[in-house]
Amino acid sequence: xxxxxxxxxxxxxxxxxxLLDDRFPQIHSGGRIFSIEEIGERNARVRMRHHxxxxxxGGTVSGSAMFGLADFSVYVAIIATxxxxxxxxxxxxxxxxxxxxxxxxxxxxxVRLIRLGRRLAVAEVEMRSEGMSDLVAHAIATYALPTRxxxxxxxx
Amino acid sequence: xxxxxxxxxxxxxxxxxxLLDDRFPQIHSGGRIFSIEEIGERNARVRMRHHxxxxxxGGTVSGSAMFGLADFSVYVAIIATxxxxxxxxxxxxxxxxxxxxxxxxxxxxxVRLIRLGRRLAVAEVEMRSEGMSDLVAHAIATYALPTRxxxxxxxx
Amino acid sequence: xxxxxxxxxxxxxxxxxxLLDDRFPQIHSGGRIFSIEEIGERNARVRMRHHxxxxxxGGTVSGSAMFGLADFSVYVAIIATxxxxxxxxxxxxxxxxxxxxxxxxxxxxxVRLIRLGRRLAVAEVEMRSEGMSDLVAHAIATYALPTRxxxxxxxx
Amino acid sequence: xxxxxxxxxxxxxxxxxxLLDDRFPQIHSGGRIFSIEEIGERNARVRMRHHxxxxxxGGTVSGSAMFGLADFSVYVAIIATxxxxxxxxxxxxxxxxxxxxxxxxxxxxxVRLIRLGRRLAVAEVEMRSEGMSDLVAHAIATYALPTRxxxxxxxx
Numbered sequence: 001x002x003x004x005x006x007x008x009x010x011x012x013x014x015x016x017x018x019l020l021d022d023r024f025p026q027i028h029s030g031g032r033i034f035s036i037e038e039i040g041e042r043n044a045r046v047r048m049r050h051h052x053x054x055x056x057x058g059g060t061v062s063g064s065a066m067f068g069l070a071d072f073s074v075y076v077a078i079i080a081t082x083x084x085x086x087x088x089x090x091x092x093x094x095x096x097x098x099x100x101x102x103x104x105x106x107x108x109x110x111v112r113l114i115r116l117g118r119r120l121a122v123a124e125v126e127m128r129s130e131g132m133s134d135l136v137a138h139a140i141a142t143y144a145l146p147t148r149x150x151x152x153x154x155x156x
Numbered sequence: 157x158x159x160x161x162x163x164x165x166x167x168x169x170x171x172x173x174x175l176l177d178d179r180f181p182q183i184h185s186g187g188r189i190f191s192i193e194e195i196g197e198r199n200a201r202v203r204m205r206h207h208x209x210x211x212x213x214g215g216t217v218s219g220s221a222m223f224g225l226a227d228f229s230v231y232v233a234i235i236a237t238x239x240x241x242x243x244x245x246x247x248x249x250x251x252x253x254x255x256x257x258x259x260x261x262x263x264x265x266x267v268r269l270i271r272l273g274r275r276l277a278v279a280e281v282e283m284r285s286e287g288m289s290d291l292v293a294h295a296i297a298t299y300a301l302p303t304r305x306x307x308x309x310x311x312x
Numbered sequence: 313x314x315x316x317x318x319x320x321x322x323x324x325x326x327x328x329x330x331l332l333d334d335r336f337p338q339i340h341s342g343g344r345i346f347s348i349e350e351i352g353e354r355n356a357r358v359r360m361r362h363h364x365x366x367x368x369x370g371g372t373v374s375g376s377a378m379f380g381l382a383d384f385s386v387y388v389a390i391i392a393t394x395x396x397x398x399x400x401x402x403x404x405x406x407x408x409x410x411x412x413x414x415x416x417x418x419x420x421x422x423v424r425l426i427r428l429g430r431r432l433a434v435a436e437v438e439m440r441s442e443g444m445s446d447l448v449a450h451a452i453a454t455y456a457l458p459t460r461x462x463x464x465x466x467x468x
Numbered sequence: 469x470x471x472x473x474x475x476x477x478x479x480x481x482x483x484x485x486x487l488l489d490d491r492f493p494q495i496h497s498g499g500r501i502f503s504i505e506e507i508g509e510r511n512a513r514v515r516m517r518h519h520x521x522x523x524x525x526g527g528t529v530s531g532s533a534m535f536g537l538a539d540f541s542v543y544v545a546i547i548a549t550x551x552x553x554x555x556x557x558x559x560x561x562x563x564x565x566x567x568x569x570x571x572x573x574x575x576x577x578x579v580r581l582i583r584l585g586r587r588l589a590v591a592e593v594e595m596r597s598e599g600m601s602d603l604v605a606h607a608i609a610t611y612a613l614p615t616r617x618x619x620x621x622x623x624x
């Protein structure tokens with residue numbers, strides 16, 4: 001689903017990463033584990049680097065790390081689609097299904113915005129262990145979008 | 157809803173913490189942020205210590221940290237109810253609603269198991285900033301329980 | 313949780329039922345199966361009359377009927393709390409867990425609004441077979457609220 | 469995603485419809501509103517005929533009708549994949565997002581099983597007004613599968 005990483009995408013990815021570094025420096029406080037691989041109109045692909053911090057016994061990835069990957073990836077897709085205005089979007093709901101035991105390797109999240117309204121965005125996230133076709137986890141997330149007709153940035 | 161911490165509960169809490177330390181030492185790899193405050197028949201109360209690692213701009217708690225609190229608290233309530241057998245339970249679904257901006261302080265999760273079947277447990281989690289009555293977040297989680305008639309510990 | 317049915321509530325219940333009859337006459341097209349039993353600040357109790365139309369083999373109630381009960385009950389709680397303005401609220405998400413086989417009798421839904429923001433309301437619904445204490449089903453619903461600063465009634 | 473309706477599929481569809489008619493005659497008590505259009509390995513497409521019974525003001529389709537479509541379609545995909553054994557599967561969770569106002573016409577549901585374990589099946593459902601590309605609603609459903617090693621048909 002995501003478009004191939006073209007020069008334009010690369011610039012956009014760099015700009016998004018700069019925005020995020022500026023606003024959420026603590027995302028990387030434990031090391032840079034997320035990298036944006038592709039973005040497109042209403043979609044994104046994000047990689048979560050395999051990292052000891054997120055481990056569970058048996059070397060698999062924790063649910064909490066997969067939640068973080070899903071949440072971050074949707075946020076990236078919203079900013080990729082709405083531009084800088086999207087940075088004030090906030091998660092209101094995230095429903096995650098854990099489908100299979102993840103492999104002890106990088107995870108890839110593919111996001112698709114299935115609704116982009118004036119006030120809410122809804123996204124679907126498919127998560128796979130790198131190089132595998134079966135889903136490891138699946139999430140649906142809702143973000144409240146910043147209102148454009150007000151200065152207020154309070155969530156809805 | 158949770159019962160008061162009696163002598164019996166205290167012992168049980170200590171035993172649960174010992175079990176968890178033994179099986180999931182990495183939970184505390186970043187410091188001991190969770191503490192079990194109360195357990196009872198089908199319920200539990202868990203505190204998440206306020207900690208720089210989980211912060212978002214403005215000093216609030218990250219969604220990922222709240223996911224981790226909800227997930228861990230349900231796990232505690234299952235072990236408190238089923239005993240050591242519960243340790244092989246695995247999360248299959250977690251649906252979380254973020255309702256209000258958390259305060260920059262400890263968070264308290266109150267868990268209630270609303271279904272305890274042979275194969276699945278379903279739990280509700282209410283999360284509040286310490287000392288506040290309004291909910292900050294609410295979660296519903298499903299765990300697959302280990303089958304008793306098999307040696308296999310694979311998830312359902 | 314709902315308040316007792318006082319004279320004031322009774323009047324409010326009658327007013328809500330009149331509003332609903334006016335706006336959604338088709339709710340009762342198959343016979344009057346829902347009745348509002350109690351309303352209060354941010355909560356409501358609704359009864360679903362046992363009715364052949366909603367049956368499944370073995371005499372139990374269909375999932376679709378329970379979905380309808382949950383959705384309607386939350387709508388009632390929103391109107392009870394916001395007044396006539398609430399009538400333009402629309403469901404954006406409903407997550408329902410089926411916990412036990414319902415008895416072949418009336419079902420009672422208890423609703424509690426756990427968030428009432430400017431743009432979104434989130435509610436929890438507990439459903440029981442009449443006279444039973446165990447939950448048959450549990451739902452979390454989100455409604456988009458009509459914006460007050462616009463004439464537009466489009467969903468967010 | 470569903471395979472094209474071939475002769476083999478047509479036979480299978482007829483067999484599934486016969487099974488459902490036998491076990492759930494009340495599905496069609498208000499007229500035959502569901503028809504199975506396509507089935508395949510782990511997927512299905514089901515049409516819900518536009519019908520006055522399911523209407524809301526403005527001619528749109530009710531949330532309850534869309535819930536019923538999602539639930540039924542997943543059930544069809546499970547039976548198509550597991551065969552007659554699937555008929556004892558029961559819904560344990562259904563999470564539905566309403567994304568856009570449906571048109572007053574038939575609705576099409578496309579189901580994909582994203583997990584088929586020994587004990588649980590998880591499915592994704594995309595719902596569209598006939599002939600439209602945008603999603604009207606999206607659902608994730610979990611079914612408990614009948615245990616093969618027991619006669620018991622109790623849900624997990």
